[in-house]
Amino acid sequence: xxxxxxxxxxxxxxxxxxxxxxxxxxxxxxxxxxxxxxxxxxxxxxxxxxxxxxxxxxxxxxxxxxxxxxxxxxxxxxxxxxxxxxxxxxxxxxxxxxxxxxxxxxxxxxxxxxxxxxxxxxxxxxxxxxxxxxxxxxxx
Amino acid sequence: xxxxxxxxxxxxxxxxxxxxxxxxxxxxxxxxxxxxxxxxxxxxxxxxxxxxxxxxxxxxxxxxxxxxxxxxxxxxxxxxxxxxxxxxxxxxxxxxxxxxxxxxxxxxxxxxxxxxxxxxxxxxxxxxxxxxxxxxxxxxxxxxxxxxxxxxxxxxxxxxxxxxxxxxxxxxxxxxxxxxxxxxxxxxxxxxxxxxxxxxxxxxxxxxxxxxxxxxxxxxxxxxxxxxxxxxxxxxxxxxxxxxxxxxxxxxxxxxxxxxxxxxxxxxxxxxxxxxxxxxxxxxxxxxxxxxxxxxxxxxxxxxxxxxxxxxxxxxxxxxxxxxxxxxxxxxxxxxxxxxxxxxxxxxxxxxxxxxxxxxxxxxxxxxxxxxxxxxxxxxxxxx
Numbered sequence: 001x002x003x004x005x006x007x008x009x010x011x012x013x014x015x016x017x018x019x020x021x022x023x024x025x026x027x028x029x030x031x032x033x034x035x036x037x038x039x040x041x042x043x044x045x046x047x048x049x050x051x052x053x054x055x056x057x058x059x060x061x062x063x064x065x066x067x068x069x070x071x072x073x074x075x076x077x078x079x080x081x082x083x084x085x086x087x088x089x090x091x092x093x094x095x096x097x098x099x100x101x102x103x104x105x106x107x108x109x110x111x112x113x114x115x116x117x118x119x120x121x122x123x124x125x126x127x128x129x130x131x132x133x134x135x136x137x138x139x140x
Numbered sequence: 141x142x143x144x145x146x147x148x149x150x151x152x153x154x155x156x157x158x159x160x161x162x163x164x165x166x167x168x169x170x171x172x173x174x175x176x177x178x179x180x181x182x183x184x185x186x187x188x189x190x191x192x193x194x195x196x197x198x199x200x201x202x203x204x205x206x207x208x209x210x211x212x213x214x215x216x217x218x219x220x221x222x223x224x225x226x227x228x229x230x231x232x233x234x235x236x237x238x239x240x241x242x243x244x245x246x247x248x249x250x251x252x253x254x255x256x257x258x259x260x261x262x263x264x265x266x267x268x269x270x271x272x273x274x275x276x277x278x279x280x281x282x283x284x285x286x287x288x289x290x291x292x293x294x295x296x297x298x299x300x301x302x303x304x305x306x307x308x309x310x311x312x313x314x315x316x317x318x319x320x321x322x323x324x325x326x327x328x329x330x331x332x333x334x335x336x337x338x339x340x341x342x343x344x345x346x347x348x349x350x351x352x353x354x355x356x357x358x359x360x361x362x363x364x365x366x367x368x369x370x371x372x373x374x375x376x377x378x379x380x381x382x383x384x385x386x387x388x389x390x391x392x393x394x395x396x397x398x399x400x401x402x403x404x405x406x407x408x409x410x411x412x413x414x415x416x417x418x419x420x421x422x423x424x425x426x427x428x429x430x431x432x433x434x435x436x437x438x439x440x441x442x443x444x445x446x447x448x449x450x451x452x453x454x455x456x457x458x459x460x461x462x463x464x465x466x467x468x469x470x471x472x473x474x475x476x477x478x479x480x481x482x483x484x485x486x487x488x489x490x491x492x493x494x495x496x497x498x499x500x501x502x503x504x505x506x507x508x509x510x511x512x513x514x515x516x517x518x519x520x521x522x523x524x
Contacts, residue, residue, distance in 0.1 A: 013261050015269035046384065047270045047510055053384070073285040073292075073387060076337040081257045081278030093274070093281050093336075095386055095511075103386050105511060107274045117292050134273055 011084050012128055021048040023062045028125035028133020033067060035102070036060040046102050066099030067123040071139070074108055074115050096121055096137050104135070112140030144359035145235035146369035146524060147228065149485055150478040151177045152352040155319050155466045159250045159349030163194040164206070166248035166468070170351035171207050174244060178355055178367055182208035187240030187356075189227040191217025191247040191470045193259060203246075213240040217247065219379055221417050221473035221506025222515025224354070226377040228477065229519060231356045241358050248351020249469020256347045256469075266510040277336040279419065280344060282511055284336035286387045287422040291338065293389070296440030298338065301421035302329035303443050304456070305342045305463055308418070311450060312460025314491040319348055319466040343420050348466035352474040354481070368485045368524065373404035375519030377504070386511030393430030393503065393518055401432065404520040408433050411520075412497040413483050414454060415476025417505035418461040423513075427503045431518060455494045458483060470506075477502045484523040498523050 015025060020036070027034035036045040040057035044065075051058045074094040080086050092108035092115060108115060109124070121137040128134060151173035153166055167190060175182060188211045190200045198206070200214045213234040217223025224247040231243040249255075260278045262268050276282065290296050306326055312318035324342060332341040362369045376399070381392035401407065408431075416424045425439030433454070434442035448456040459465060459479040462472050480500040482488045504517035 013268070013272045013275075015273050016265065021269065047266055073289040075277065075281050075284035075288060075339070076334075077275075077277035077281050077284075078333070078337075079277060079280065079335050080275060081260045081281075082272070082275060085275035088275065091275060093276050093285065095285055103384075105271060105274070105276075105386060117288070128273065132273070136274075 013082055013084065014128065015132060017131060020050045022131065024048045025132045028127065028135060031125055033065040033123060033135050034062045035065050037063045044100060044102060046104065065102065069096040069098040069104065069121055071115060071117050071119045071121060072097045072103055073117060094121070094137055106134065107136045109136055109138045110140060111138055115139050143235055143238060145232040145356055146359045146362050146371055147481060148178055148355040148357060148362055148367050148369050150174065150352050150354045150474070150481050152317060152478045153350050155317055155348045155350040155468060157319055157346070157348050157466070158252050161250055161349055163192055163248060163250040164198060166250055166349055166351035166471070167192060167195060167203060167246055168206055170246050170248050170353040171244055174353035174355045180242065180355065185209045185242045185244055187211055187213040187231060187234055187243030189215030189217065189231060189243070189245040191223035191227060191473060192249050193469045194249050213243065215245065217470065219377070219507045219515030219517065220470060220513070221419065222377060222504035222517040223247065223470060223506070224473035225375070225477060225502060225504035225517040225519055226515070228354055228356065229372070229375040229377060229517070232372050235356060235358055241361060243356045244353050245356070246351060246353040247471045247474040249471055250349040251347040251467065251469040253347050264509055267508065270510060279508055280336040280339050282508065283420045283422060284339040286389070287338055287420070289387050290389060290422055290425065294437035294440065296425060298330055299326065300440035300444045301343065301425065302326050304418070304421040304424050305329050307448055308457045308461045309464045311458050311492050312464030314489045315459045315465065316489070318460040318464050319346060320464045339420065345419055345462045345467040348468055350466065350468035351471045352478045354474065354477060370481055370484050370524055371522045373406070373520040373522050374400045375517070376400050377515070377517030380514045381516060382512050388512035389426065390436055391426060391430045391505065391513070392516035393427060394436070397430065397432040397518065400518065400520060406499060406520065411454065411499050411501050413458060413480055413494050413500040414456045415480045415500065415502040416457060417473065417476060417503055418457055418463050419467065419472065423505060424456070427505065431501060431503060450492050450494050458492050458494055459488065473504045473506055480521060484521065
């Protein structure tokens with residue numbers, strides 16, 4: 001699922017792309033979450049880093065991650081910090097424990113029911129510009 | 141030649157809601173304020189530290205120029221609300237080592253809700269790149285997730301958290317510099333509008349303009365000048381404790397508090413007065429747990445069972461804290477220390493004076509990065 005709105009593109013808060021995070025932001029084009037896997041110590045790295053935060057190695061590969069997880073915590077937000085998001089209020093933010101144990105931050109789309117800690121969620125992707133897709137989670 | 145170092149005291153500027161004054165104004169007013177309060181001239185000062193989110197294009201060195209200070213030792217705070225306490229600890233070491241003898245540590249910002257929100261979108265690279273693009277409700281959203289998890293994992297209740305907001309507001313009624321002084325009931329707290337569930341209006345601080353500066357010097361100089369002083373028995377801090385934890389339920393205090401109390405040679409039950417970094421009541425609970433006043437997860441029950449008023453067993457944020465006084469950006473990391481120093485130096489309004497406080501703990505926290513606060517600091521103080 002993709003959404004691309006050129007009219008609002010310049011107002012959307014954007015990440016700064018670096019050598020070590022471009023593949024992370026681009027992975028959504030294929031409906032994937034990709035994270036760095038350290039070639040030396042096998043750590044899965046999140047958020048994307050310039051070098052492994054455990055062993056310091058600059059060698060890594062980009063590996064696909066599970067697209068399902070459970071809610072670790074969440075909040076229903078009534079006041080946005082950036083007026084760009086005012087039309088979306090109230091919205092949910094979530095910390096999801098993915099199947100590999102990584103705790104991933106994003107927005108939660110509640111398709112049905114009321115969210116609770118422990119609920120299963122799955123990832124979908126929102127396109128922001130040519131190079132940036134953001135994973136978002138869906139409950140219900 | 142090692143020199144004992146002491147804190148003479150702090151000066152706090154008036155706090156201003158929606159300030160037109162600049163950050164430079166609040167930094168310089170706080171430095172000038174502390175120098176004049178204790179009769180020290182800039183030419184006598186040989187160490188300077190500043191913590192501020194918005195001080196650019198200035199830095200500690202250019203503030204030294206503005207102040208007329210030639211500094212042999214400098215500190216540029218980077219740990220947000222943990223930086224002022226960490227800077228005071230570093231200043232103590234500088235004086236002990238002989239790098240400087242008379243040091244001013246300042247923390248200030250010209251802050252408001254609008255300024256805070258703008259800062260949150262570009263606060264640092266991890267928040268900018270991996271949180272802000274999603275839309276997140278600012279720090280309210282992040283601490284809401286932390287509070288929800290603490291409530292779920294440990295049974296912490298909103299009533300327990302609200303007791304902090306309510307008692308601190310009672311304290312603020314006797315603090316002329318507090319911006320919020322009208323009484324708050326627990327019903328007000330529980331029924332107020334939600335900002336980011338479960339964080340409500342009275343869990344949130346009011347950003348404002350202001351600053352405070354702390355003066356340290358060698359004990360010998362303080363005594364020769366007949367100045368009051370407070371001793372730092374021990375302290376510690378960490379930057380980026382907790383690895384990749386997004387919700388930091390247990391901060392660095394848990395790692396260093398035991399050694400800190402043991403170096404100070406006192407126990408938790410000896411402490412009379414506490415200054416906690418209160419950006420949110422849930423963080424006060426997490427600090428109490430981390431500092432060892434109660435076990436991990438028991439902070440809510442500890443608040444419920446303890447008289448935390450100015451006449452109670454453990455007086456917490458006796459001036460109202462940030463929750464009732466306002467948050468002056470990075471200056472929020474200094475208000476707790478200022479209040480404890482004023483308590484020990486007998487400078488507060490009599491209705492909020494803790495009877496004979498001898499020993500205190502001050503805690504700093506801040507610099508939110510990828511979810512968690514990356515700065516934690518604390519110190520144990522003894523009335524001189």
